Amino acid sequence: MVDKDKEAFLNKIVSGLTDLLPLPTTVMAIIKISKNPNSNLQDLVKLLDKDQAMVTRILRLANSSHYGFSKEIKTINHAVVCLGFKTIQNMALTVSVSPMFQQSLDSYLLEKEGLFKHSNAVAVGSRIIAQQQKYVDPDESYVMGLLHDVGKLILDQCAKEQFVDVINLVKKGNISFIEAEEQILGFNHGEIGAKVAEKWNLSSELVETIRFHHNPEQASENNKSVHMVHIANYLVEMMGIGIGYDGLNYDFNEKSLELIGLRNEDMEPLMVSIMNEL
Ligand SMILES: [Fe+2]
Ligand SMILES: [Fe+2]
Known part of the structure; x- marks a missing residue:
């Protein structure tokens, strides 16, 4: 596709996102009241x-x-009091989004439940890193990991034809799956996933984490969550959980480890912890 066509293709997908992947009205309402400084826990219970x-x-x-x-x-009422607003919101998101990830994705060579197994493992990995490094809320980290590949759900529906070229390009040469997506479509699944998160009114930190999970060097300096999900995604790819075509030629950014405060020798124990928790 030439650049003009790529841009038109992206705009067409983005304009149909709300219909393609709607979030339940209750969750949208929770997100809305969570952004309202005048709302309280009883508003959440009533909802x-x-x-x-x-x-x-x-x-x-x-x-x-x-x-x-x-x-x-x-x-x-008891759950809201014990767990607080943010955790209940993350739980509502988790229980609503998880079923969406159960379907098979032909474009990515992911069988039924493959995306869920992968996303859940990345979510668990992100939560373990957050618990250890103590700079981001572990429940929030879980949701970031769970949602990182949400863009694949959209591209599997909208770009089936183009994926034949994406896969051929990956098979042919020294190119990562993400680069092949960019070359053929003009954008990658992280960018489309970020558009979904924007439509769902999720936090800017979450949007950025989804957008740059394969290119963490492009994230803003204060968003360590991007590097955390990038590492968790890499660990889960190494463990072979729910990987399809995009596990081929995976680009790992070594700088992410340093930024998060991890060393190479921490990788193996982290994989063991992920496996134990799963
Ligand atoms: Fe990804
Ligand atoms: Fe992934």
Whole structure:
């Protein structure tokens, strides 16, 4: 495609994003009230009370071993008080987005549940790094990892024909999958994923993390989360969890380790921790 066509193609995809990948209205409403400085925890409880299916899924998550509460959390009111606004928002996002990742993605050679297994492993890896390095909230890190490849869902639907060329290009030569996407489509799945996150009104840190997870050097200086997800993604690729075509010729930025405060010898124990948690 020539540059003009590439730009038109991108605009066409972006204009249809809300229909392609809608976020449940309850989650959109949670994000909206979380951005309103005048809202409080009771507003959140009232909102969730109207969506009992969501409440059931959030309570199941709140009672999982990860949170380690000694007594069962039985009501959404109790969950909101114990866990706070941000964690409930991250839980609502997690339970809504996870089912979207179960489908197979032919363009990326990912079988059914492949993207979910990969994304969940990157999410767990990001959370472990965040817990160790203590600079970003671990629950937030989990969501960043979970969403990093959301753009693949869109490109698998909209660019099936073009992916034949992307894959041929990767197979042919010394080029990473992300570079092949850029060469053929004019953009990569991180950029499209960031557009999805913008439509969903997610935080700018999350948007940037999704956008640059393959090019962390392009992120703003104060966003270490981009490097964290880049490393977690690399570890999970090395572990071979849910990798498809884009695991070929993976570009790893060694500087990310230093920026996060990790060394090469930390990689193996991190992989063991991810495996244990999965
Ligand atoms: Fe990716
Ligand atoms: Fe990935």
